[in-house]
Amino acid sequence: MPELPEVETTRKGLLPLLNQQVLCVVTRNASMRWPIPSHLHQTLTSSKLTGLTRRAKYILAKFSLSNGENGTLLLHLGMSGRIQLLEVDEPPQKHDHFDIHFTSGQILRLRDPRRFGAVLWAGAAPENHTLLTVLGPEPLEDTFNAQYLQQHIRTRTMAIKNVIMDSHLVVGVGNIYASESLFRAKINPQTSANQLSLAQCRRLVTEIKSTLQDALAAGGSSLRDFFGVDGGIGYFQQEYFVYGRTQQPCKVCNHPIEMVRLGQRSTFFCKVCQP
DNA sequence: AACGAGACCTGGCAGC
DNA sequence: TGCTGCCAGGTCTCGT
Numbered sequence: 001m002p003e004l005p006e007v008e009t010t011r012k013g014l015l016p017l018l019n020q021q022v023l024c025v026v027t028r029n030a031s032m033r034w035p036i037p038s039h040l041h042q043t044l045t046s047s048k049l050t051g052l053t054r055r056a057k058y059i060l061a062k063f064s065l066s067n068g069e070n071g072t073l074l075l076h077l078g079m080s081g082r083i084q085l086l087e088v089d090e091p092p093q094k095h096d097h098f099d100i101h102f103t104s105g106q107i108l109r110l111r112d113p114r115r116f117g118a119v120l121w122a123g124a125a126p127e128n129h130t131l132l133t134v135l136g137p138e139p140l141e142d143t144f145n146a147q148y149l150q151q152h153i154r155t156r157t158m159a160i161k162n163v164i165m166d167s168h169l170v171v172g173v174g175n176i177y178a179s180e181s182l183f184r185a186k187i188n189p190q191t192s193a194n195q196l197s198l199a200q201c202r203r204l205v206t207e208i209k210s211t212l213q214d215a216l217a218a219g220g221s222s223l224r225d226f227f228g229v230d231g232g233i234g235y236f237q238q239e240y241f242v243y244g245r246t247q248q249p250c251k252v253c254n255h256p257i258e259m260v261r262l263g264q265r266s267t268f269f270c271k272v273c274q275p
Numbered sequence: 276a277a278c279g280a281g282a283c284c285t286g287g288c289a290g291c
Numbered sequence: 292t293g294c295t296g297c298c299a300g301g302t303c304t305c306g307t
Binding site for chain 3: 002003006033057076077079080081114116117131166174175176177266
């Protein structure tokens with residue numbers, strides 16, 4: 001479900017809620033990755049949603065509170081989280097753990113069967129939240145470039161695939177797009193990070209950006225469906241080069257795609273295209 | 276500092 | 292049909 005493009009798609013889908021006033025907050029099951037703060041109902045009732053931004057895979061919902069202060073709610077979808085924007089109230093399903101009801105009647109509803117996601121209160125300065133201060137640059141910003149990558153992987157002997165998934169180095173590269181980016185960059189995912197040449201760093205940075213951009217475009221195109229049908233359309237519409245394609249022919253050279261475990265995660269590659 | 280493994284949790288599916 | 296084992300889009304924490 002939520003890799004970076006889906007989180008961004010989710011954020012955009014929530015934009016109609018901007019400037020709306022909160023009627024109430026409903027927490028049905030507070031035991032997410034961290035407990036959902038119990039004060040949210042009190043804090044957010046009568047506040048106004050004034051901002052929706054994203055940092056890494058966190059959605060930052062900024063509220064203007066009734067006491068005149070500002071505060072930000074951090075939302076993370078974990079592995080199985082999904083946020084719906086309901087136009088009218090509907091009976092909550094089994095894993096619908098958290099709602100924000102607006103005076104318009106619309107509802108932001110978080111569903112997360114595995115409960116690896118999070119709903120956290122970050123106060124007025126979310127950039128100082130401990131979960132956010134340790135994050136590396138956004139992959140699509142210019143600060144994430146070949147020089148930066150090479151500089152930061154000099155001392156890393158881990159497989160490059162694991163390294164690009166490390167959010168301290170760069171955010172937003174999940175298990176699917178790590179494999180896909182490395183295929184496009186023609187780099188074997190098992191290569192020790194510190195063995196990469198500058199040319200390879202250039203290719204990898206370029207392909208991480210283009211892979212995510214392509215996925216963002218695909219996610220954006222399915223926005224209506226994504227929110228209308230609780231089906232996660234769009235994300236799966238994409239055709240992957242290697243992810244989940246074990247033993248199927250490489251789309252470039254026809255050699256069977258291979259799967260290995262790296263850092264306890266399935267990793268897919270073509271050993272001909274990615275020597 | 277860097278690494279690997281474990282942890283959190285539920286659901287779906289293949290195989291018996 | 293039911294059970295068991297394995298897998299899944301994330302990422303923090305801990306021991307080495």
